[in-house]
Amino acid sequence: MHFYLTVSAVLNGVISLFAGIFILFKKPRNTAKKLFAFFCLLTAFWSLGNFLTLIDQNGLFTTSSFWLTHIGVLFLSVINFHFICVVLEIEKKKKKIIWSGYLLNTLILAFALSQFFSKNTDWNNPGILYHVWITLWITYVIFSEFLLIKFRQKKQTMLMAFSNFIFFSALLLNLSPTYEINLLPFFNIAIAIAIVMLFSSLSNARLNFFGITKKITSLTLALIIGFSVSYLAFLKQEDPFVLLVFPVLAIITYFSVSSFFDSRFFYRILRLEHINDFKENINILFRQKNFYTNFQELDSTINEIFTEKLNISFTKIILLTSENKEHYDHFLKYFEKDTKGYLVLKNENREIGELCFPILKHTKKIIGFFILGNKPRHSIYSNEEIEIIKSAVFHIGLSLRALQYNFDLKTEVAEKTAKLNRQKEELEKSYEKLKKLDEAKDSFLSIASHELRTPLTIIKGYCDFLLSEEFGMLNEKQKNFQEKIYKSTNDLLALVGDILDISKLEAGQMMFHYSIVNIKNLINEVIADFKIMCPEKNITLVFANPENLEPCLNTDPKKLKQILTNLLGNAFKFTSRSGEITVRIRNYPANSHFLQIEVQDTGIGIAEDAQKTIFDKFSQVENYLQKSYNGTGLGLSIVKKIVEKTGGKVWVESELKKGSSFFFLIPQKDE
Amino acid sequence: MNEDKPKIFIIEDNNDLSEMFKIAFEQKGFEVEVSLNGMDGITKAVEFKPDLILLDIMMPQMDGYEVLGALHNNTSMKTIVVINSNLEQEKDADKALSMGADFYLRKSDYTPFEVVKKVKEIIEERMGNIKYTRRPQPPQPPPVRP
Numbered sequence: 001m002h003f004y005l006t007v008s009a010v011l012n013g014v015i016s017l018f019a020g021i022f023i024l025f026k027k028p029r030n031t032a033k034k035l036f037a038f039f040c041l042l043t044a045f046w047s048l049g050n051f052l053t054l055i056d057q058n059g060l061f062t063t064s065s066f067w068l069t070h071i072g073v074l075f076l077s078v079i080n081f082h083f084i085c086v087v088l089e090i091e092k093k094k095k096k097i098i099w100s101g102y103l104l105n106t107l108i109l110a111f112a113l114s115q116f117f118s119k120n121t122d123w124n125n126p127g128i129l130y131h132v133w134i135t136l137w138i139t140y141v142i143f144s145e146f147l148l149i150k151f152r153q154k155k156q157t158m159l160m161a162f163s164n165f166i167f168f169s170a171l172l173l174n175l176s177p178t179y180e181i182n183l184l185p186f187f188n189i190a191i192a193i194a195i196v197m198l199f200s201s202l203s204n205a206r207l208n209f210f211g212i213t214k215k216i217t218s219l220t221l222a223l224i225i226g227f228s229v230s231y232l233a234f235l236k237q238e239d240p241f242v243l244l245v246f247p248v249l250a251i252i253t254y255f256s257v258s259s260f261f262d263s264r265f266f267y268r269i270l271r272l273e274h275i276n277d278f279k280e281n282i283n284i285l286f287r288q289k290n291f292y293t294n295f296q297e298l299d300s301t302i303n304e305i306f307t308e309k310l311n312i313s314f315t316k317i318i319l320l321t322s323e324n325k326e327h328y329d330h331f332l333k334y335f336e337k338d339t340k341g342y343l344v345l346k347n348e349n350r351e352i353g354e355l356c357f358p359i360l361k362h363t364k365k366i367i368g369f370f371i372l373g374n375k376p377r378h379s380i381y382s383n384e385e386i387e388i389i390k391s392a393v394f395h396i397g398l399s400l401r402a403l404q405y406n407f408d409l410k411t412e413v414a415e416k417t418a419k420l421n422r423q424k425e426e427l428e429k430s431y432e433k434l435k436k437l438d439e440a441k442d443s444f445l446s447i448a449s450h451e452l453r454t455p456l457t458i459i460k461g462y463c464d465f466l467l468s469e470e471f472g473m474l475n476e477k478q479k480n481f482q483e484k485i486y487k488s489t490n491d492l493l494a495l496v497g498d499i500l501d502i503s504k505l506e507a508g509q510m511m512f513h514y515s516i517v518n519i520k521n522l523i524n525e526v527i528a529d530f531k532i533m534c535p536e537k538n539i540t541l542v543f544a545n546p547e548n549l550e551p552c553l554n555t556d557p558k559k560l561k562q563i564l565t566n567l568l569g570n571a572f573k574f575t576s577r578s579g580e581i582t583v584r585i586r587n588y589p590a591n592s593h594f595l596q597i598e599v600q601d602t603g604i605g606i607a608e609d610a611q612k613t614i615f616d617k618f619s620q621v622e623n624y625l626q627k628s629y630n631g632t633g634l635g636l637s638i639v640k641k642i643v644e645k646t647g648g649k650v651w652v653e654s655e656l657k658k659g660s661s662f663f664f665l666i667p668q669k670d671e
Numbered sequence: 672m673n674e675d676k677p678k679i680f681i682i683e684d685n686n687d688l689s690e691m692f693k694i695a696f697e698q699k700g701f702e703v704e705v706s707l708n709g710m711d712g713i714t715k716a717v718e719f720k721p722d723l724i725l726l727d728i729m730m731p732q733m734d735g736y737e738v739l740g741a742l743h744n745n746t747s748m749k750t751i752v753v754i755n756s757n758l759e760q761e762k763d764a765d766k767a768l769s770m771g772a773d774f775y776l777r778k779s780d781y782t783p784f785e786v787v788k789k790v791k792e793i794i795e796e797r798m799g800n801i802k803y804t805r806r807p808q809p810p811q812p813p814p815v816r817p
Contacts, residue, residue, distance in 0.1 A: 446758065450729055453757035453779040454685055461691045464782035470698055493779045511761060 006054045008192075013047030015192045016040045019199045031091075035083040040195060042079060046072025046171075047191070063113075070112045074105045074133065076171070077140035080164065084144045087160065088151045101140055108133045141168045160198065163216075167194035193220055218258040226250030278309040279388050286395040293406070295319070298399055302392070306372065310385060313373035316353065317396065320368050328369065331356060335366055342386065355381060357393040361401060370396060442509060449500045453493065460489045498634040501562075505641040512556040512645070514669050519551045519560075519595060523583055526564045530572065537577050544584040551585060553595045554669040559642050566635040567599040567662050574603035574660070586663065594648065594665040602659040611652050615640040639664070676702040677794055680721035682712035682738060683755070684730040688778070692725065692755075695783030699791075709733030713741050721750055722794055725786075726772070728756040728763065736770060743771045751797055753790065773797070 020040030028034050049069030053062075078101035085091045085098060108129060111117050116129040141164075148161040171191060193216070230246035285305060299317050306315040320328065334343050335358040343356040353371035361367045370393045375381060381389075463486040465471055467479065474482065504510045527543050534541050553560075564583070571581045579602040587596035606614055615636050643650045647667045654660035679701045683689035689705045696703045704719045706712035710733050716724060724742070728735030739752060753774040754767045764775040774793055776786065 447729075450757045454688065457757065457778045458685075458687045458691060460779070461688075461695070461783045464784060465691075465694065468784060496779075513761075 006051060009047050009051040009054060012192045012195075013044050013051055016047060016195050017044035019195055020044060023199075032083060032086040035079060035086060036198065039076065039079050039083055040199070042072045042076050043191065043195060044072070045069070046076065067112070070109060073171070074109055074112075074137075075102070077137045077144070077168070078102055078105055080168075081140045081144045084147055084160070084164075088147060090147070090151070097143075101136075104136060105133075108136075138172070141172075163194040163198045167191055167198075190220060190224055214258060214261040218254050218261065221257050222250040222254035225253045275385060275388070278305075278385065281305050281309055282388055282392045282395075286392070286399075295400075295403060298396070298403065302396065306392075310372075310375070310381075312354075312375055314353070315373065316371040317359070317400075318369045318371060319400070320366065331358075331369060332366060339364065339366070342390070355386075355389075357389060359393055359397045359400060361397065367397070367400060438507065441503075441507065445500055445503050449496050452496050456489055456493050456496070460486065460493070463489060495634070498638060501638050502634055502641070505638065505645070510642070510645065512559060514554055514556055516552050516554050517557045517560065519553055519585065519597075520545060520549065522557060522560060523564065523585075523597075526561055526568065527583060529565070530568050533572060537572075537575070537579070539572065539575055539578070540580045542580065542582045544582050549585060551595065553666065555595075555646065555666055559646070560666065563639050563642055563664060563666075564597070564599070566639045567664075570635055570662070571599055571601035571603065571660075575601045576603065579603060579659075587665075594667050596663060596665050598661055598663050600659065600661045605656040605658050606652060606654040606660055607656055611654060614652060615650065676700060677723070678702045678704070678719065678721040679723055679725060679790065680712070680716050680719055680750075681705045681725045682709060682716075682730075682735075683725070683727045684708060685727075688727075691783055692786065695787050696790075699784070699787045701787070709735070709738040709741075712738055716742065716750070723751045723753060723790055725753050725755045725790070728754060728758055728767065736766065739767065739770045739772060751793060753793065755786070 017040070020037045020043075023033055023037035023040065026033075028037070045068050049065045049067075049072060052065035053069065078098070081094075081101060082091075082098045085094045091098070108117065111129055114127070114129070116127040117133070145161060145164060148164065167190075169190075226246045226249035229249055230243050233242045233245060234240070282305065285301065295317075302317065303315045306312060318324070318328070325332075331343060335341070339358055339360060342358075345352060345354055345356055354374045355372040357370040357372075358366045359368040359370055370389075372381075372389065463482055466474060466482050467486060501510070523543055523545075527541060530541055533539070568581065568583070575581060581602075582598075582600040584598040584600065585595075586598050587594060640650050643664050643666065646669070648665040650662065650664040652660055652662050679696050681689050681692050681696075681703060683692065683705070684707055686707065689707065693703045693705055704715060704721065706715050709730055712726075726735050726738060730738075735754060735756065739754075742750070742752065751773045752771065753776055754764075754772045755776050755778055756763065756767075757778050758764075767775055774789075776789060778786075781789065
């Protein structure tokens with residue numbers, strides 16, 4: 001047992017000494033750090049004094065080791081109290097208590113070698129002063145713990161409270177042999193652990209990392225309880241198997257303690273609920289709404305929750321732009337190395353805020369910063385809060401990207417709409433232009449044909465006067481000449497009409513006026529007009545309607561008349577003397593949806609290759625030089641266009657020198 | 672002036688055309704008056720009181736439609752109006768007929784004598800021979816009292 005105690009005392013002493021010297025070596029300006037250094041050195045004094053006592057079998061260093069031990073242990077509780085007051089920034093208020101503590105302990109130290117304190121250096125016979133001192137010592141420890149718990153909101157000093165608790169409990173148990181309680185070597189180790197905990201938390205300036213506090217405390221308590229219980233059991237039973245209880249007990253203790261720390265109950269006791277509350281709020285915020293319509297909305301929502309839950313002055317999202325990039329250059333440089341970290345803003349940047357987190361796009365690119373304002377005095381950000389803030393910043397990044405995407409999308413849509421509008425305007429303009437051109441063309445055609453017709457009418461009129469011989473007789477030759485003039489004038493007039501028709505058809509301006517037409521009557525009317533021409537060439541014109549049908553069709557009578565006139569005109573033109581022309585109703589709407597009419601002649605016929613082009617405009621022109629047939633070849637082209645406009649079809653069947661048959665179909669126009 | 676002759680009034684801006692129609696009508700025994708523009712035509716028509724007006728459409732200053740409108744709205748004339756134009760679009764004919772013209776003739780489709788013939792038919796159809804011949808009515812026997 002002596003061996004374990006000796007080793008643990010040395011370990012304890014070395015660790016404390018190292019911590020104390022290390023802190024002093026860094027020349028701390030901070031009073032709290034100085035005090036902690038002294039605290040460590042005092043612990044080292046005590047441990048090393050203890051060590052000396054343990055190895056001093058011959059009583060060589062009895063006095064010096066006693067002094068060393070007492071200087072250490074006497075002042076520990078007061079210096080701890082002082083240290084805590086400085087950390088909590090209540091030093092000035094507790095000034096009297098601190099300094100009276102130092103004074104009282106100094107007085108006790110003065111009497112340390114007297115009979116009042118200890119009757120011998122073995123500590124086994126404590127004097128009256130020893131009891132007074134230990135009471136004072138415990139009072140200061142309890143007072144310190146009380147202050148730490150009381151001001152945990154102000155500065156979350158959880159780690160300090162727990163390490164203090166471990167330290168002093170262990171130390172107290174170390175002092176217990178005075179009251180004839182067996183000294184356990186493990187408590188020396190606990191003291192070392194507590195020193196390391198305090199040291200690390202102080203050097204990190206994070207006395208409030210509850211996660212680590214929780215783990216270290218659970219582990220330490222598990223080890224202490226497990227080891228102590230099994231050891232005590234071993235002492236009584238002296239059976240080494242009892243020591244097996246240790247690991248089991250340690251594990252049970254660890255998990256029960258850590259689950260206790262996780263419980264809501266514990267959070268409530270410590271008033272740490274706000275962290276959980278804050279976490280939940282952030283989760284809800286980003287789970288419910290990951291998409292903001294504008295930047296202000298996002299900024300203000302974040303600001304609202306953070307300022308309320310963290311009790312801070314403000315939060316701010318700064319977006320990096322090409323203009324402000326220079327201003328935040330030093331931030332950017334910092335985060336280049338460590339994009340996952342955050343920046344605690346130094347005094348020169350304090351007007352910007354206290355903490356600065358980078359907002360990342362993907363993993364590398366910084367698109368902005370999230371700045372958090374100052375916590376109220378005496379309060380700092382806890383690591384739990386920082387973890388939550390980090391995840392919130394990640395979500396802010398996502399939201400910003402969504403916003404940016406949304407913004408880009410909107411811009412794109414606006415650009416495209418503007419483009420479309422421009423195109424629409426251009427189209428409208430060109431449409432107007434075309435419409436005007438079309439109107440101009442229309443009126444040009446109309447006026448041109450009118451202007452052409454007027455002189456032709458005059459020629460025709462005077463020609464007719466001469467031919468009528470009402471104003472004097474003509475000789476045969478003169479009459480022949482006049483007739484030629486008259487005929488050509490008529491042809492020219494027909495040509496003007498055809499050209500106007502074809503232009504109208506091509507421009508889609510030909511209007512159709514539908515009505516129910518008696519086909520038989522209409523054909524008879526057309527045939528009557530042509531009958532006059534028959535005797536001239538001795539042509540027989542027949543209307544073949546054997547069953548005396550009277551088919552009716554809903555169509556444009558004028559157009560149907562024009563079709564028939566053109567086809568008959570064509571037949572007359574190409575039928576030689578004594579020929580025969582037949583108009584035949586092939587089919588009519590009673591039998592089918594179409595009216596089909598055939599115009600058959602016994603004329604010159606059309607060669608097979610010419611049949612394909614016969615309905616084209618001016619197709620006759622090619623043949624014009626070979627055979628002297630009058631006309632422009634517009635007639636059939638007009639027929640084809642009119643028939644197709646009604647939804648019908650026209651075609652020809654012909655054999656050279658035997659004759660041709662023109663067929664056309666006209667559909668019944670639906671009402 | 673022969674009272675029996677039917678009276679034709681031609682409003683036609685083309686000198687050659689109006690002369691040609693004048694010749695044709697006079698040849699066939701009509702009394703003809705010509706006006707070379709619309710404005711003048713309205714005034715003269717009121718004085719002349721024709722049986723039929725042959726009206727052109729395409730005329731400078733005042734076109735046939737305007738003349739037609741003025742004749743119908745501003746005068747109490749109940750004359751037959753025949754539009755004699757070379758405009759052949761259907762809408763022109765429809766417009767003229769809807770404005771109160773009685774017939775629409777396309778000049779180029781007819782020789783002058785054919786126009787005369789057509790006009791004769793129209794007058795006969797519309798007025799009967801009574802007005803056309805303008806013979807004095809035989810005195811009616813006084814009603815016999817029972």
